[in-house]
Amino acid sequence: MKTDQILAAVQTQKPLVHCITNYVAMNIAANVVLAAGASPAMVHAEAEVADFVPISGALTINIGTLSPGWVSAMHKAADAANASGKPWVLDPVAHFATPYRDEVVRDLIARGPTIIRGNASEIMALLGAATAGKGVDSGDSVADAEGAATALAKAHDCVVVVTGEQDFVTDGNRAARVSGGSDIMPMITAMGCSLTALMGAFAAVSPPFEASVAALAMFAEAGTRAARTASGPGSFQVAFLDALSQIKPEDLASDANVQWL
Template identity: 45%
Template sequence: MQPEPLSGPLAAQALQQFRAGSPLVHCMTNDVVQTFTANVLLALGASPAMVIDKEEAAQFSARADALLINLGTLTQESLRAMRAAVLSARCADKPWLLDPVAVGGLTLRTEFARELLALRPTAIRGNASEIMALAGESGGGRGVDSTIEVCEALPAARSLAKTWGTVVAVSGETDYLTDGERAISVHGGHPIMTRVVGTGCALSAVMAACCALPGSVLTNAAAACAWMARAGEHAEAKSAGPGSFIPAFLDALWHLNQESLI
């Protein structure tokens, strides 16, 4: 199964739907990236909300258009709130995305991530090491960083997608997404995106929002990757380094349009 490149017109169409719908995204994400994640969603036209109390999280996830579960700064308290939010989202038939940050290297998050798999995430996004670890395979990981190439994780991604009926995205120099049958590749971005905190976590939030759009979850999730990659390229060209990259990146997302995607 060779991945097919995402077409520009499909990415542009998804962006138009995204901005028209302005999805409300319940972000249960790590403490380090909350502000950046919210700003990325706002720049693209979505509405972010960070609701973390267990009772409120369960109530809100049923009202939001999509839910993001990011395990970056997992605690026992946040674990219980995340579980409640996922169960509520499932009962309300709302899409949710799992970002298994640093799974494989630490016991609590690894066991919890595998528990969440049984609750059938609409999509999963991680780096190659995280996806391989989530699939029960050995992979090289160093905290949130991957030490293996995306291509090495493709069989694990396909297996996860088929087993759990989900879309799996493996992030890297080229992003790879699969539903177990089809596969899409998205190339682009810039290495500087790995030198600022939060681009991967923010991509997960955007991808979660895209799961609420009409049409193919696989195609819409791939569109999220394309938007972030293209904005990263535009921002790098206008910035002098990581410090100036972040505002340039938010501006690039704000100005993203059909012409820049096709």
């Protein structure tokens, strides 16, 4: 499927996206999914996730604010996604910061995510590489992480997405880079987390590699448009959601900001 066809499918089918994400990201992630034309559900209770995943189009798991109950819910949700054939996206937020976070991510990766999305430092650290990352912030360039992303994709038979100054997507064989967006985006908390949720919406209607590229293209286009009118991070967030809601499939038809490798 082409990028414009995937967005058309999202806006027509309005897939339900089961988002297990962090406290900071819940509002913006839900609004981003809604603005793109899909339907978010912020369900994380251990007692219900296994029942909710099968009725969803996709699952996204973000480890930003961990607690034992949430970790158990993440495990059950990932297992339910695998059992019901639903794609799921893993966001390994700052997994290298503490041994606990790293252990949680290793357990989740062992469950076979469809897509792993992170910044350059997070992706590099998943392969044990030294990084300049600090907390949730990347200290490495996307270019530095491309080799690690490719190796990770091959090792776990999944799609790996590295986001930053120019996004990189690979399934271990194919690859693409997506440009666009705005320098203001890193100044707004949970933008990357909301992109993970959006990626779930696209994965619900198309194959994971193409879904990842399409989600990145839409996100970047919205960022580019928002930057034209925003005067700072506050106005940018509002302008970004407005821009996201106004993007039509034909706006992505040329793949102008996608470089297929």
